[in-house]
Amino acid sequence: MDLNLGLVAIIITLFIIVGAVVTRRCVECMIAGSMVAAVFVYGTGFLTGWSESLQNMLADNVWVMLVCLLFGGLIGLLTDSKGSFGFSKYISKICNTQRKTLLTTFIMGILIFVDDYLNVLSIGVCMKKISDKQKLPRETLAYLLDSTGAPVCVLLPFSTWAVFYASLFYEQESVKALGVTSALGAYIKAIPFLFYPMITLLIVFLFVMGWMPKLGPMKKAYERVEQTGKVYSDASRKYNHDDPEGEEDGNIWNFLLPMGVLVGVAVATGDILVAVILALIVCFVLYVPRRILSVEDFLSSMIRGFGDMLPTLTMLLVTFVLKDISGQMGMTEYIIEIAEPFLFASIFPAMVFVLGAVLAFTTGSDWGMSSIITPIVFPLGAALGANPVLIMAAIISGGTFGSHACFYSDATLLASQAAGVDNMEHALTQIPYVIIASVLSVICFIAAGLLV
Numbered sequence: 115m116d117l118n119l120g121l122v123a124i125i126i127t128l129f130i131i132v133g134a135v136v137t138r139r140c141v142e143c144m145i146a147g148s149m150v151a152a153v154f155v156y157g158t159g160f161l162t163g164w165s166e167s168l169q170n171m172l173a174d175n176v177w178v179m180l181v182c183l184l185f186g187g188l189i190g191l192l193t194d195s196k197g198s199f200g201f202s203k204y205i206s207k208i209c210n211t212q213r214k215t216l217l218t219t220f221i222m223g224i225l226i227f228v229d230d231y232l233n234v235l236s237i238g239v240c241m242k243k244i245s246d247k248q249k250l251p252r253e254t255l256a257y258l259l260d261s262t263g264a265p266v267c268v269l270l271p272f273s274t275w276a277v278f279y280a281s282l283f284y285e286q287e288s289v290k291a292l293g294v295t296s297a298l299g300a301y302i303k304a305i306p307f308l309f310y311p312m313i314t315l316l317i318v319f320l321f322v323m324g325w326m327p328k329l330g331p332m333k334k335a336y337e338r339v340e341q342t343g344k345v346y347s348d349a350s351r352k353y354n355h356d357d358p359e360g361e362e363d364g365n366i367w368n369f370l371l372p373m374g375v376l377v378g379v380a381v382a383t384g385d386i387l388v389a390v391i392l393a394l395i396v397c398f399v400l401y402v403p404r405r406i407l408s409v410e411d412f413l414s415s416m417i418r419g420f421g422d423m424l425p426t427l428t429m430l431l432v433t434f435v436l437k438d439i440s441g442q443m444g445m446t447e448y449i450i451e452i453a454e455p456f457l458f459a460s461i462f463p464a465m466v467f468v469l470g471a472v473l474a475f476t477t478g479s480d481w482g483m484s485s486i487i488t489p490i491v492f493p494l495g496a497a498l499g500a501n502p503v504l505i506m507a508a509i510i511s512g513g514t515f516g517s518h519a520c521f522y523s524d525a526t527l528l529a530s531q532a533a534g535v536d537n538m539e540h541a542l543t544q545i546p547y548v549i550i551a552s553v554l555s556v557i558c559f560i561a562a563g564l565l566v
Contacts, residue, residue, distance in 0.1 A: 119154055120448020123440045126151050127476045130436075131521075141429050144522060148436040155442050164435070171434035177387060178524065182427055183420050184390045185235045188372065190419025191397045192239055195368045195406050204366050206244055215241070215248045216258065216322040223262025224315075233266065234259045234525060236373060238532025245345070251335035252346040256533035256540040257547070261318045263525050264480070264517040265311035268510050271302055278481055279510055286492040288502040300506065307507035307566075309558040310467070311514050313551045321547070329546035331539070349536045353425070368406065372396045423531065433522045440476075449473060459495075463504035464559035466491050467512050471552065474516020480523065484513045501566050508559060515555075519548045 130147035137143065149164055156163030172179070209215040219241045223233060238259055245255045267275040276298070283289050283304075284297035294300040320326035328336050339345055346354060372393040379389035394416070401407040407415065449472060458465075470487060474480045488509060495505045517525040521541030530540040 119443040120445045120451075122154055123151060123443035123445035124448065124476065127440065127445070141425075141432060144429070144432045144436055148432065148439055151436070151439045151443060155439055164439070167435050167438045168431070171438055172431060175431075175434055179427055179431075181387050181390060182423050182528070184387070184394065186419035186421075186423030187416035188376070188390055188393055188397065188419065189235075189239050190415040190417075190422065191394070191401070191407075191412065192369055192372065194411065194415040195397070195401050196365070205240070206247060209244050209248065212248045212250055213322065213324060215244055215250060216254070219245070219255065219258045220262060220318060220322050223258060224266050234263045234528045235532050236376065237262075238529075240373075242532070242534060249339050249343070249345060251332075251339050251543075252350060252533045252535040253332060253335040253539055253543040256529045256535050257332070257544045258318060258322070259532055260518055260526055260529035260540070260544060261314055261547075263529065264514045265314045268308055268311050268514050269305060269315075271298055271305070275510075276301055279484065279506070279513075282484060282488055283506050283509075286488065286502070288492050288496040289506065292502060303503050304506035304510060307504055307559075307562060308511055308514075309507070309562075310471075310511035310551055310555040313554050313558070314514075314518065314547075317547050317551055326547075331543040332546070335539075335543055346535055347539060349539060350534060353422075353531070353536065354534045368400055371400060425531070429522060429527050429537065433524070433527075436522075445476065449476075459498040459500045460563045461560055462495055462498055462500035463508040463563045464556050466495070466505055466508035467515075467555060467559050470509050470512020471515040471519075474513055474523075475520045480513035480516040484509050500563070504559065504562055504566060511555060511559075515548075515552060519545070519552075 126147050130143045133139075133143040133147075148167075149160065152160040152164040152167070205218070209218050219237060222237050222240065238255070241255060242252075245252070264275065268279070270276065271280070280297035280301035283300050284294075289300050292300065292303065294303065317326060327333075335347075338347065375396045376389050376393040379392050380386050383389065398412060402409055402412055449469065466487075469491075470484065473487065474484075491505060491509070492502065495502060517523050519541075520526060521538060526541055527537055530537040533540065
C-alpha cells in the first residue's frame with residue numbers, strides 16, 4: 115500500500131469537509147470526493163471500482179440499512195395511528211416549559227442506554243412534537259439526541275458499545291497484565307477516565323438547565339424561532355411533513371405498547387432488528403383489528419416511513435463507500451506514521467485520544483478506527499510505559515468523539531433525521547460544544563497521564 119496515497123486521501127477528505135460546510139450539500143460533496151479518490155485507487159477503471167465498492171458496502175451494511183428502514187416504518191405508523199399524539203398529550207403536562215422539555219429529553223437519553231441507534235431514533239419519535247410545542251429549535255433536539263447517544267452508551271457497561279470495546283481490548287497483552295478476569299472487567303476500569311463522554315454530558319446538562327450559553331449557529335437557531343416562529347429552517351422543510359389532525363383523539367397505548375416492546379426486546383436480546391420487527395407486529399395487532407388503520411393504510415404508512423429514511427440511508431451508503439476507498443488509500447496508516455514520533459509516555463493517552471478523534475472524524479468510522487489503531491497503540495504504549503487503562507479510555511473517547519462530531523457519521527445522520535433537521539445544520543450548531551468538550555478532554559488526558 116502506497117502511504118503517499120494516504121496524504122491524498124487526507125486532502126480529499128479536507129476538501130469534502132470544506133465543500134460541505136460552504137455549500138451545505140453534504141451528499142454531493144461526498145459522492146464527488148469518493149469518485150476522485152476512486153481515480154487514485156482504480157485508475158481508468160474508477161467507475162467500475164466505485165460501483166463495486168458501492169455494492170460491497172451495501173451488502174456489508176445491510177443490517178444497518180434494514181434497521182433504519184424499519185425504524186422509519188415504525189415512526190410512520192406511530193404518527194398515522196396518532197399514538198405519538200397520545201404520548202405527546204400526556205407528557206406535555208410534564209414538559210410545560212422549555213427547560214422541562216429539554217431535561218426530559220436528556221433523562222430519556224440516559225435511560226435508553228443499550229444502543230445509540232435505539233436511543234436516537236426512539237427518543238426522536240417521542241420528543242419531536244413536544245419540543246415543537248415549546249418552540250425549541252429542532253437543532254437543539256438533534257444536539258441532545260446526538261449527545262446522549264454514544265456518550266451515554268460508552269459510560270455504562272451494558273451497551274453494544276461496551277461489548278464491542280471490551281472484546282477488542284481484552285485481546286491485548288498489556289490489558290491482560292492488569293489482572294482482570296474478564297473483558298468487561300477491563301472495560302469497567304476505563305470508565306472513570308472516559309473524559310470526552312463525561313464532559314459532553316456535563317455540557318449538555320448545563321445547556322439544558324440554561325447555564326451554558328447558546329453559541330454560534332445554535333444562537334442563530336434560537337433567534338430564528340423568536341423572530342419567525344419556525345422551529346426548523348427552510349433547508350429542513352423537506353424532512354418534515356404536515357402532521358395529521360386530531361391530537362385530542364390520540365391513544366397513548368398505541369404508542370407505549372410498541373415502544374415498550376421495542377426497548378424491552380432490544381435490552382433482553384441485544385438485537386435491535388428483531389426488536390423493531392416485533393414492534394411492527396405489535397402495531398399491526400393494535401391498529402388493524404381495531405380499525406385505527408386499514409391493512410392498506412398500514413402498509414402505506416410503513417412505505418411512507420421507509421421513504422422518509424431514504425435521504426439518511428443515501429448519505430450513510432456514500433459514507434461507507436468513502437470510508438472503504440479512503441481505507442484502501444492508507445489514510446489511517448499515514449496519519450499514524452506521521453503522529454508516531456511525537457508520542458511520549460506522559461502525553462501518550464492524550465495523543466491517542468487526538469489520533470483516534472481525528473481518524474474517526476475524517477473516516478466517519480468510530481468502531482473501524484478503534485479496530486485499526488488498538489493493535490498499534492497498545493504495544494507502543496507498553497514500550498513507552500504508558501498506562502493501559504488510560505489508553506483504553508482514550509480510544510473509547512476518540513471513537514465517541516467521531517460518532518458525535520463527524521457530520522457524516524451514522525449517529526449524526528440519524529440524530530438529524532430523527533429531529534427532522536438538515537444534517538449540516540445539526541453538525542454546525544453542535545460544533546462549538548464539541549470543541550469545548552474536546553479541548554477539556556485533551557487537558558484531562560494530559561493531567562491523567564502525568565498523575566496516574
